[in-house]
Amino acid sequence: MTGFSGLHDSILIHILSFLYAKQVIRTSILSTRWRYLFALLPNLHFDFEGDLWRRGYTSYRHIDIYSYGCLVDKMLITHNMTNIDKLRLKCRAMIDPDRFHAWISAAVHRGVKHLDLNISPGKFTTRPAVLFTCRTLVTLKLCMEFDFVLDVPKGAHFPNLKTIYLEEVNFSNDDSVKSLLSGCTSLEDLVIEKFLMSNISNFNISHHLLKRLTLLYTYQSDYGWITIDAPNLVYLEYDDELVAGYSLQNLQSLVKADIDISNSLEVDGSTFFRGICNVRSLILSDTSLELLLSCEPLPVFANLVKLKIHCSNDLRPYYGQWEKGLETLLSSLPELEKLEFNQALQMKEIVLGRQSIS
Template sequence: MVKKVKMKGVDRISSLPDSILSHILSSLSTKAAVRTSVLSTRWRNLFTLVSNLNFEFDEQHIHWRKRHKRSTVKSFMCFVDRLLFFHTVNVDKFRLACGKRVDSDRIYGWISAALRRGVKHLDINITLDKFTLPGALFTCRTLVTLKLDSGFVLHVPKAVHFPYLETLHLKSVEFFNDDSVSSLFSGCISLQDVVIEKCNMENISNFNISHHFLKKLTILYSFDCSNCWLMIDTPNLVYFKYKDHVAAGYSLENLASTVSADIQFLIEDEDLHDVTAFFKGICIVRSLILSLDSLKLLLGCESIPVFSTMVELKIFKIWSENHWWSSSMDEGLETLLSRSPELEKLSFPQVVLSSRPEQVPSCLLFKLKAIEILNFKDDEDCIRKAKYILKNGGALENFTMHTYLCEGKRLKMSKVLLASPMKSNHCNFLIL
């Protein structure tokens, strides 16, 4: 018979190997990891083995007197200095977030220290007016992820070499000139995911994203892009999201591999812009999301392209659209449906279906399996639209309508529509 022996007062965690303990500490905040040094002699220097470093100093939440502010900023800088001085291993993740009160020379040195330690994932969020990134950053062979969130001008040298960089996120960056953009993307030979958010395009005439391996591209809320041409040449792009103002012009080439596109044009006036080249570039997608303004721009193109491979389409209203849909629109969703022969899944606000064309779109006759109508009302126009769909939807399997009506009115509407002719014999009908 084996006796169970209870070992009281034994610190089993401290007996673990350094590699395991450093891995545990890497899951904590950097400050918490350093605080463990007071636990015992065993823990005194373990924080120097942590591979994930996160330094964050939020000046907005400091409400003390100026002297205390200076003291707090100095304490933060000394803390980062000491930790990096004693740090002995390579850095996997390095994040730095601080404001204008932190000395720029210190920031330059901290980033340089991370680069010397073979950092793989670098996340810099600073708000300095004038700051130059270390030149060693642009030839860092270890970087896999680079995220820059800052208000300074990004001046990229010609000699850029990121052999393993896969993810590039740029936010609130002002590009120095066209050459900075082209140098940056040409030096990232393994790039797969790019996010350009709230960047200033004032100095750019051609924003050229040309990359053979890029798979995901997101462009959001650019500033001063009205005089800038957007040029995209990405033969292996799978996902494309564009939520931005209309640029001066577009050149979208080699996007045949794009599976999904989310297009949300931000329009501040009622004038329609010519974005024909933009939509011709993405017309080979399988799944397309469009805001109401984007649909309006598409229908206003000189020549609406045929979306020959699109099987899923979603139309929706975004918060920044200060209008709904004009009832006087000559063309509505029905025009786009006539150019989407393979469409199988459709979601849209009922108001964008402006008319019921005599020549029924072929996708409604033979392909559409699921239709979802948003903001459905109990007026005659809405009822006629629903009857039109039921009468011609030969492949329809699911027909869902979302409404704000009470239960009694929904039941009454349901009886009316169920009594109307249906082309499909296996359609599930639902009013929510």
């Protein structure tokens, strides 16, 4: 280790950044030169499950949970660390909530920019309040379980938060959604996956700076509405069943949309497709295409230049059902230049009178 010890701190820290937290701590016993280098690491990754798997364990042991907690304590709280750029905590074991909140508070006080929490709800509530006024946070990722309820207080303020990723997170009510989005004055990218709408009557995504929105798989949405009001939105991905109702407003900047909708509720999709009719590039699943063709009247996509239809099955059995509808649809796409399918099909079999489209 003599050769390594002679390197500049910045080089050693870069080397340590490729190791797991537990391995980093072990280097502190090498010499006095290495004793406190871990305190200078800007990125901390604690993966409890990964560490157990690497050691051949398949279940939690009390000693392992205790050791894990002490390790995080040592790196986040015990020593006076420099600012933290990224903190990732992955742990599904039972960690004392007060201890966990102390970790998050320590990260916030050290100016954390990227926070990635993959935990069970037993380890996290809406405390600590300091999290909801974190001025340094740029990226927030929460992967929880459905019985976790996110109750965002009024006055939440994330002035630099640009990206939010939520998986299996259930909001407490409509106001909680509003508090989160209104508090993110710089938000550009929002991803919500496996979202439970049991407490939400109107999931209102209204933000003047939002550029990218991804909504994947909502649950218990039979009576809920989705409102999207985003004048700067350029990309929309929506993969879900239809909800009870939609209000899509001010999407004039939309460039690309990727839509995969199934219609178990047999709700009219006209409102949804009219809301995205300014899009220039559109990807539709076969079920979404079927839903679009059922709209009366068909929306006019005045700016659409590229349409791709992603087929889960061979389209040929549906030619008779869709051929006339596709011909009518093309009349609603005056600027269309390119029509694609994800299967090698002869365009002339389904596209009539538009030989310039390939």
